[in-house]
Amino acid sequence: MVIDQQKFEALFKAPEGEEARCVIRAMDVKKTYRIGQQETYALRGATLDIYRGEYLSIMGPSGSGKTTLFNMIGALQKPTSGKVYIDQVDIAQLDTDELAWLRCHKIGYVFQTFNLIRVMTCLENVTLPMAFAGLDSEAAREKAIHILKMVGLGHRLLHKPAELSGGQQQRVAIARALANSPEIILADEPTGNLDQKTGEEMIELLARLKKELHVTVIAATHDLKMLQTSDHILWIEDGRIVKAARPEEIDFTTSEFG
Amino acid sequence: MIQNQVKLPLGVAFGVVMQGIRIRFGRSLVTIGGVVLGIAFLMSTLAGQVVKEGVQEEDRMRTETNRMASFLAAEMGPPLNRVVGVIQTGPLNEAEMRLIRYLIDGGLQKLQWHQASGETPVPTFSGLEPSLVTMDEVARDASGVLLVGSGGMPKQIAAPSALAELLDGAREKVLALTRERQDLEAPGVSVVRLARELSPDEIAQADEDRRNARFRTAWIVLISLVVTIGGIANAMLMSVTERFREIGTMKCLGALSSFIRWIFLLESGLMGAVGGMAGACFGALFSIVVYGFSYGFGSVLISVDLVRLSGYLLLSVAAGVVLSVTAAIYPASVAASMVPAHALTTNV
Numbered sequence: 001m002v003i004d005q006q007k008f009e010a011l012f013k014a015p016e017g018e019e020a021r022c023v024i025r026a027m028d029v030k031k032t033y034r035i036g037q038q039e040t041y042a043l044r045g046a047t048l049d050i051y052r053g054e055y056l057s058i059m060g061p062s063g064s065g066k067t068t069l070f071n072m073i074g075a076l077q078k079p080t081s082g083k084v085y086i087d088q089v090d091i092a093q094l095d096t097d098e099l100a101w102l103r104c105h106k107i108g109y110v111f112q113t114f115n116l117i118r119v120m121t122c123l124e125n126v127t128l129p130m131a132f133a134g135l136d137s138e139a140a141r142e143k144a145i146h147i148l149k150m151v152g153l154g155h156r157l158l159h160k161p162a163e164l165s166g167g168q169q170q171r172v173a174i175a176r177a178l179a180n181s182p183e184i185i186l187a188d189e190p191t192g193n194l195d196q197k198t199g200e201e202m203i204e205l206l207a208r209l210k211k212e213l214h215v216t217v218i219a220a221t222h223d224l225k226m227l228q229t230s231d232h233i234l235w236i237e238d239g240r241i242v243k244a245a246r247p248e249e250i251d252f253t254t255s256e257f258g
Numbered sequence: 259m260i261q262n263q264v265k266l267p268l269g270v271a272f273g274v275v276m277q278g279i280r281i282r283f284g285r286s287l288v289t290i291g292g293v294v295l296g297i298a299f300l301m302s303t304l305a306g307q308v309v310k311e312g313v314q315e316e317d318r319m320r321t322e323t324n325r326m327a328s329f330l331a332a333e334m335g336p337p338l339n340r341v342v343g344v345i346q347t348g349p350l351n352e353a354e355m356r357l358i359r360y361l362i363d364g365g366l367q368k369l370q371w372h373q374a375s376g377e378t379p380v381p382t383f384s385g386l387e388p389s390l391v392t393m394d395e396v397a398r399d400a401s402g403v404l405l406v407g408s409g410g411m412p413k414q415i416a417a418p419s420a421l422a423e424l425l426d427g428a429r430e431k432v433l434a435l436t437r438e439r440q441d442l443e444a445p446g447v448s449v450v451r452l453a454r455e456l457s458p459d460e461i462a463q464a465d466e467d468r469r470n471a472r473f474r475t476a477w478i479v480l481i482s483l484v485v486t487i488g489g490i491a492n493a494m495l496m497s498v499t500e501r502f503r504e505i506g507t508m509k510c511l512g513a514l515s516s517f518i519r520w521i522f523l524l525e526s527g528l529m530g531a532v533g534g535m536a537g538a539c540f541g542a543l544f545s546i547v548v549y550g551f552s553y554g555f556g557s558v559l560i561s562v563d564l565v566r567l568s569g570y571l572l573l574s575v576a577a578g579v580v581l582s583v584t585a586a587i588y589p590a591s592v593a594a595s596m597v598p599a600h601a602l603t604t605n606v
Contacts, residue, residue, distance in 0.1 A: 076510065076599035089260050096515060100263035103598075104512020115507040119281035132512035134264035176511070 108177025293533025296486025301541025348409030534578020
C-alpha cells in the first residue's frame with residue numbers, strides 16, 4: 001500500500017463548509033492548586049476561541065499559567081471551574097476512556113523536551129499512537145513512513161532517538177503528533193531546546209503543516225520568529241489573558257516580548 | 259462523535275514490554291536477580307525436604323531389611339543352599355521385596371511360591387525364579403515359610419491344626435510373618451514376627467517431630483517470600499518513577515490506564531517467570547549438591563522422588579510469577595492512575 005499525498009491530506013480535511021469551525025473554546029477557565037493550607041491560582045479565568053486552521057502563539061513569562069492553560073485546552077487536566085470545549089464537546093463530561101480517545105484522535109502533542117520513547121525507533125514512536133487508535137500494524141507502518149518522509153526523516157526510520165540530533169528528534173515528535181491526523185497540534189515551547197537555525201526550521205515545518213494539512217497549531221513560545229508566522233498572539237500574565245493581537249499590529253523592535 | 263478508546267490486544271503491550279526489558283536489560287537483571295534469590299531459597303528448602311526424606315526412607319528401609327533378615331536367620335539359619343516357602347496374600351511392600359532379594363543374594367537354593375490371593379501378580383526376582391506350587395507343597399523341605407503381602411490370612415492356615423499340618427513336611431517348622439497378623443499358634447511350630455510394632459507414643463512423637471519441622475520450614479519460607487515481594491515491589495516502583503515521563507507521554511498519545519497497568523503487570527510477570535525458572539533450577543541443584551556431599555551422591559540420586567521434585571519445580575516457577583505480579587500490583591496502579599499533565603512536568 002502506498003499512501004498518496006492527496007489521500008493523506010484528505011484525512012485532515014474537515015467536512016465542506018466547516019472551515020471556520022471553532023475547535024477549542026475555553027470559557028472562564030480557572031485552576032487552583034492547593035499546597036498545604038494555601039490555595040495558589042494558576043489560572044484566574046481564561047476565555048478564548050480557537051478556530052480550525054489557525055496558528056496561535058501564546059506568550060508569557062514562566063509561572064504565568066501558560067502551561068496550565070495548555071494542559072486545560074489539551075484535555076490533559078480538568079479545570080477547577082469553567083468549561084473547555086474541544087470540537088464542541090465539554091471535556092468535563094468525558095470519562096477516562098473517552099478522554100483517551102480524544103487525546104489520541106483530536107490532538108497531537110509536541111513538547112519542549114521531545115518526550116520520545118527512548119526504547120523505540122523513530123518508526124515505532126510514530127506508529128505507537130496509531131496502535132492506540134487500533135490501526136493495524138501494516139497500515140500504521142505505511143502511514144508512519146509517509147509522515148516521516150514528509151518531515152524530512154525518511155532516511156532515519158530505524159534510528160533510536162538517542163542517535164538523532166535535537167532537531168531531528170523534534171521532527172519525529174511532530175511526525176508522531178500527526179500520526180492519527182488530528183485537527184489540533186499543541187506545541188509547548190517546541191523550539192525551546194533547539195538552536196536558532198534548527199528552531200527556525202521547526203517553525204517553518206509547523207507553518208507548512210498548517211497550510212498543507214489545515215491543522216490548528218497552538219504553540220507556547222518565546223521565539224520572535226514564531227510570533228511572526230502566527231495568525232494570532234495571546235499574552236498571558238499572572239493567570240489572565242492580558243492581550244491579544246495579530247503579528248502585523250505589533251512592533252517587533254520593542255522589548256515587550258522579553 | 260467522541261468514542262471510547264479501543265482496548266488494545268495484549269500482544270501490543272507484550273511487544274512494548276519485551277522492548278523495554280531488552281533495552282533496560284541491566285535493570286531488569288537486577289529485578290530478576292531478586293526473584294531468583296527468593297525462589298532459589300524456596301526451591302532449595304522444598305528440594306532439601308524431598309532429598310532428605312528420600313535418603314531417610316532409604317536408610318530406614320535398609321535397617322528394616324537387615325533387622326528382619328537377622329531375625330529370620332536366627333530361626334532358620336543362613337539362607338545358603340536352603341529352600342524357603344512363600345505364601346503371598348497380596349501385593350508386596352518394599353521391605354518384603356528387599357527381604358526376599360536379600361535371601362536370594364544369600365544363596366537360596368529354591369523359592370517355593372504359593373499365590374494365595376489370586377489377583378495380584380507374582381513378583382519376579384533376578385537370580386532365582388519363584389517356582390509356583392500349591393499350598394500343600396509350599397513347605398516341603400523348606401527351612402521356613404514366609405507369609406507376605408497385604409491381604410488377609412489365608413483360611414487354610416488360620417486354624418492351628420491346619421498350620422501344623424501345612425508345616426508337616428518342612429525341615430524347620432518356622433512361619434515368619436512380615437506384617438502385623440492375628441495371633442497364630444500351632445503345636446511344634448515357631449511363629450516369628452519380623453514386623454516391628456511401633457508404640458502409639460513413638461508414632462505420636464514421630465508425627466509431632468514431622469509437624470514441627472514442617473512448620474519451621476513453612477515459616478522461614480513465608481518470611482523469605484514476603485521479603486522477596488518487598489524487593490520486587492521496590493524495584494518496580496523505582497522503574498515506574500524512572501518512566502514517569504514515558505508513561506505520561508503514552509497517556510498523551512491515547513494510552514488507556516488499563517494498558518499502562520498491563521505493561522507493568524506483564525513486565526513483572528515475565529521477569530518473575532524467568533527468575534522463577536532460574537531460581538527453581540539453582541535451588542534444586544543447590545540442595546542436591548549439599549545433601550550429596552553429606553549422604554553421598556549415589557544414594558541421593560537413587561532415593562530422590564523425581565515426581566515430587568518436578569512438582570515442586572513447577573510450583574516454584576508459579577510462585578515466582580505470582581509473587582512478581584502481586585508485587586507489581588501497587589506500582590502498576592501508581593503508574594496507571596497518573597494524570598498525564600503531571601507526568602510531563604515532573605523532572606526525573
